[in-house]
Amino acid sequence: MRLLKRLLFLLIPYSLLRIGFYFYHHDIYRHFELFEILASFLIGIRFDIAAICLINIPIILLSLIPSTKPSFLKFERLLFTFINTCGFIVSIDDYELFLFMGKRLSYDFFAITDDILVQLPQVFLYYWYLPIIALVMSAGVYLFDKKYFRIQSLGFKTINAWVGGILLLGLSFVGIRGGLQHKSINVQAAFVQGKNELGHLVLNTPYHFLRTLKNKKMERLTFFKSDEEARNVLLNDRGHNFYPDSAKINIVLVILESFSLEYSEQGHTPFLNELKEKSLFFEKHLANGRRSIEVLPSLLCGLPSMIEEPISKSIYQGNRFNCMPEYLKGLGYTNYFFHAGSRGTMGFESYTLSKGFDRYFSKEDYPGKGDYDGTWGIYDGPYLQYVGKKIGEMTEPFLAGVFTLSSHQPYSIPENLKDRFSKGTLEIHESIGYTDFALREFFELVQNEPWFDRTLFIITSDHTQKLESKKFQNLVGQYRVPLLLYAPGLKLPAHLDRVTQHSDIPHTILDMVGIKHHDLPLTGRSLFDESKGLALNFAGGTTYFMVRDESVVSLNKEGQQRIFQYDWKSGDMTSGGNSDETLLKAYLQYFINGLINNNLSR
Numbered sequence: 001m002r003l004l005k006r007l008l009f010l011l012i013p014y015s016l017l018r019i020g021f022y023f024y025h026h027d028i029y030r031h032f033e034l035f036e037i038l039a040s041f042l043i044g045i046r047f048d049i050a051a052i053c054l055i056n057i058p059i060i061l062l063s064l065i066p067s068t069k070p071s072f073l074k075f076e077r078l079l080f081t082f083i084n085t086c087g088f089i090v091s092i093d094d095y096e097l098f099l100f101m102g103k104r105l106s107y108d109f110f111a112i113t114d115d116i117l118v119q120l121p122q123v124f125l126y127y128w129y130l131p132i133i134a135l136v137m138s139a140g141v142y143l144f145d146k147k148y149f150r151i152q153s154l155g156f157k158t159i160n161a162w163v164g165g166i167l168l169l170g171l172s173f174v175g176i177r178g179g180l181q182h183k184s185i186n187v188q189a190a191f192v193q194g195k196n197e198l199g200h201l202v203l204n205t206p207y208h209f210l211r212t213l214k215n216k217k218m219e220r221l222t223f224f225k226s227d228e229e230a231r232n233v234l235l236n237d238r239g240h241n242f243y244p245d246s247a248k249i250n251i252v253l254v255i256l257e258s259f260s261l262e263y264s265e266q267g268h269t270p271f272l273n274e275l276k277e278k279s280l281f282f283e284k285h286l287a288n289g290r291r292s293i294e295v296l297p298s299l300l301c302g303l304p305s306m307i308e309e310p311i312s313k314s315i316y317q318g319n320r321f322n323c324m325p326e327y328l329k330g331l332g333y334t335n336y337f338f339h340a341g342s343r344g345t346m347g348f349e350s351y352t353l354s355k356g357f358d359r360y361f362s363k364e365d366y367p368g369k370g371d372y373d374g375t376w377g378i379y380d381g382p383y384l385q386y387v388g389k390k391i392g393e394m395t396e397p398f399l400a401g402v403f404t405l406s407s408h409q410p411y412s413i414p415e416n417l418k419d420r421f422s423k424g425t426l427e428i429h430e431s432i433g434y435t436d437f438a439l440r441e442f443f444e445l446v447q448n449e450p451w452f453d454r455t456l457f458i459i460t461s462d463h464t465q466k467l468e469s470k471k472f473q474n475l476v477g478q479y480r481v482p483l484l485l486y487a488p489g490l491k492l493p494a495h496l497d498r499v500t501q502h503s504d505i506p507h508t509i510l511d512m513v514g515i516k517h518h519d520l521p522l523t524g525r526s527l528f529d530e531s532k533g534l535a536l537n538f539a540g541g542t543t544y545f546m547v548r549d550e551s552v553v554s555l556n557k558e559g560q561q562r563i564f565q566y567d568w569k570s571g572d573m574t575s576g577g578n579s580d581e582t583l584l585k586a587y588l589q590y591f592i593n594g595l596i597n598n599n600l601s602r
Contacts, residue, residue, distance in 0.1 A: 051207035053175035085138035104208035183344040191354030212315035223585035233586035239530030246514030250455035259461035271440035285483035286535035295462035298502035302524035322601035324506035325356030340378035453489030471571035498533035
């Protein structure tokens with residue numbers, strides 16, 4: 001009980017640290033409503049508990065030793081004070097560092113510049129008063145702990161000490177996870193209020209630093225003399241957007257789980273193939289990653305997967321990224337996201353809420369349990385019917401994101417529909433047919449709704465899955481997914497033959513609603529941009545590549561750049577030897593250094 005009281009007591013200084021952060025950055029927060037600030041403080045308690053448990057793991061482990069020797073208790077108290085003093089110091093020093101970094105302190109701070117160690121002494125001298133404040137807080141904690149958290153009795157049983165210690169370990173584990181929910185909280189979960197500044201108020205520096213410590217930092221790239229030079233190369237490669245009829249149209253973004261373009265060409269998606277004939281269809285479209293967790297940064301913020309970890313789980317997850325849903329929200333859009341999986345799956349809820357969505361609907365929001373697939377969530381058929389009805393309740397204009405799941409392993413299909421769809425040659429094929437059927441029923445439900453003709457439907461997939469043909473079993477083909485723009489009441493070009501990628505979609509949406517000047521990253525462009533299209537990817541965590549027209553430029557980690565000719569019909573790639581083309585290097589320097597400097601959105 002003594003240690004539990006001590007850990008709970010630490011919530012007081014952590015709350016004071018958050019209050020200090022708020023007032024130190026009052027110019028940022030004075031524009032927010034009081035209820036938003038109070039909500040940030042309440043949400044922050046969860047992260048404070050996680051930070052306290054993480055920092056004090058050595059103290060928790062020491063509590064398992066049933067000793068009451070004065071020397072041991074003195075050592076334990078000094079260690080307790082020292083550990084938490086470190087937390088106080090980095091928290092208060094981060095008040096000022098936040099102004100330079102735009103986010104809470106993380107390990108990548110030490111990779112920002114080569115002479116950081118040289119500059120640290122003068123930085124500490126200039127802001128000498130900040131660590132002094134932390135030391136005063138620590139002295140107060142030490143004196144309070146010494147007076148009020150002493151062991152009152154030396155007579156206790158060893159077995160009781162062990163049982164209490166094990167229970168405390170369990171509670172600490174729950175505290176670090178942020179509760180008993182399906183997934184442990186992460187940095188992104190602090191941004192559920194949808195505003196970047198409030199997310200940093202929710203966070204505390206020790207938690208952010210420790211949670212990002214395990215993530216890999218990136219080394220700065222120097223292909224060009226300056227990042228501005230690399231940026232200019234990208235700007236010179238872009239053209240003017242030419243979509244003529246900007247308006248506050250509704251947007252429904254449908255993300256199909258594991259749909260490769262191969263499945264459509266093999267005939268497993270009859271409805272999607274019918275819809276292609278009435279849509280603007282992009283045959284040369286590539287996903288920007290191979291995992292579901294990588295798709296939302298691309299589709300919402302224009303961020304391709306160019307680092308080894310998903311951006312939403314990396315040390316850069318706390319960076320400032322301007323994203324398409326936030327811009328739409330500023331135009332008065334209602335933004336909902338639907339995914340039939342469990343709440344917390346892959347961090348989708350926290351990510352969407354942090355990027356401008358008003359509400360997130362998960363399996364737990366679905367009425368009734370009879371449509372549960374037994375593994376992931378609600379079958380696509382009934383869930384898409386539910387989504388169609390919920391969209392009808394949204395205030396126009398709206399953005400609705402919909403993510404299916406039945407075509408995910410183990411590829412479950414409702415009992416009453418088994419044997420209705422072709423089993424094909426791969427185990428995924430039958431479930432692809434089922435989801436395609438569910439999509440047909442969704443459109444049959446909504447096609448008579450008053451909002452239907454005022455809506456742009458964007459249909460794509462998160463990534464490919466099992467593949468079998470030579471055309472798709474290659475570096476480019478394994479990223480090829482469908483992309484359809486279906487707008488029954490709008491005029492779209494009949495055909496655009498260009499290479500496209502997921503990161504182009506948020507730019508396209510903003511182009512179509514009339515937002516011409518925005519700060520989405522330059523790693524995407526509108527599908528209606530007059531310049532050539534391209535796609536960027538990072539294959540296997542070893543090779544960067546850029547696809548453009550019929551060429552593929554690759555760059556490995558050793559700096560060797562090669563060019564290939566790619567045949568979209570056969571999938572054949574023919575080596576053209578080494579390449580000195582600079583565009584891929586410009587994209588990499590712009591993107592990687594932009595992550596490190598936290599200025600991709602500016």
